[in-house]
Amino acid sequence: MRVLVALVVATLFVAALGYSNAIAEPVVRRAFVGMPDWSDATPPLRIALLSDLHVAGPDMPPQRLAAIVAQVNAQRPDMVLLAGDFVSDKRVATRRYSADEAVAPLGKLAARYGVTAVLGNHDHWRDADAFRRALPAVGVLVLDNQVARRGPLLVAGSDDDFTGHSDVPRLTAAVASARGPVIALSHSPDITPELPESVRLVFAGHTHCGQIRLPWIGAVATMSRHGERYACGLVRDGNRTVIVSAGLGTSLLPLRFGTPPDFWIVTIGPEARQAR
Template identity: 35%
Template structure:
């Protein structure tokens, strides 16, 4: 028989558990945890014996206190220690959250990222929030954002629908980087009803002039169904792994494909995609079941 006292104790336990879970989701997982997720992949089109170790960082969303300059620098020091041949940054360096003490200026977060080092360089694409937070870029309907300039001033190569051939000790590959797929807000003359992208996948791949393998970096994974088999591997961020994930399922995902590309290593029709869980937060400073991570991909 359930007594009134028993019901009150059960209710109290649920309330306490709720407070504990909330405290963890706000105060522990977003700011104190950092994981390294490693994928070892041999995709079709990647030459046998050609080895490459990629370290990928996504969705920094710089702001105090959740992602301070000091924390970004510490993450970068850890990323350097992972021994990547190349480091890629997958977009969204700025924050849109209101629950912050301060928004970190671009020169400060870019300065922290400037300590990243790898034998074959540090390469970046821009994310949707980098575009959305730049009023001048929105008004112009293109061009470049202050994030483009800050990264370039920090010595980081920025890709906006560009491909570059990179020579390594075990063979060459092409790195293609797309401009953002949701760069422009609705309501402008060029974009009345929905977000407009500035990405150009065909134009980017047209710059590939030989049969060396291709790696594509893009902020949003929604591009993946359009990526041809010519691309050995696609790397993306944006989703934060759902930011809140319960038993492997994310109730809210910023993708028209829902959980299809929310996180991890996905293979479709022989094509390979890796989606990072990212580092920072968007909307609310909450992470649960999706801790911040650095993604490492070992090819070959």
């Protein structure tokens, strides 16, 4: 009996710790990335990357997302990128939110070059068209394998690769006819090796950095066909830089170990500055 009680207590403790980690204040991660075609006359640009919001009870109600939006605005980004998965139908969700309810707090994001988004696998599994309506209604531009100019940058936005909705040839053709620095936004980082060489910076999420990452074992799962290659954080991939966020919410279970929620503030400027 004592062994059973000890196991129950230990299980509850671990669950409470994992939940506490999941609802912790996001870590703000920072990086500078030099772009080879960035003019010295163009001021550096601050980009906020948010991914995997997974709005659902108990860990990410819209009220918590609204508080995170205020934290992002306090960083004064010039541009905000949203890398998909706006909702979650996790196994122990205490409440599911509609697309309109989930994205409503995003209407408060403030950036002079706007807010740009792509969809993720959970958005497709729920109702992709509902998000294609809800996001523009709060001022967010949704890219479906399209390129859009946002200030001095061109943003190439890929639809979700995990559910088979990406179209890299179409995106590549659009990039080929574009002029100026190009960055890519994708829910999953898995399309990175397929992108044209002119895309020197990729923003993504999806992996949650594993969500549960254990000592000596590593990530329980990355949900990436490239394994750990693009699993987490800032990755130097040849001449390309890939930024993969751990995300803000959770999927399947509202637990995190070794992978705190985060969002990124990435400053883009001349490549010569990065060399220094």
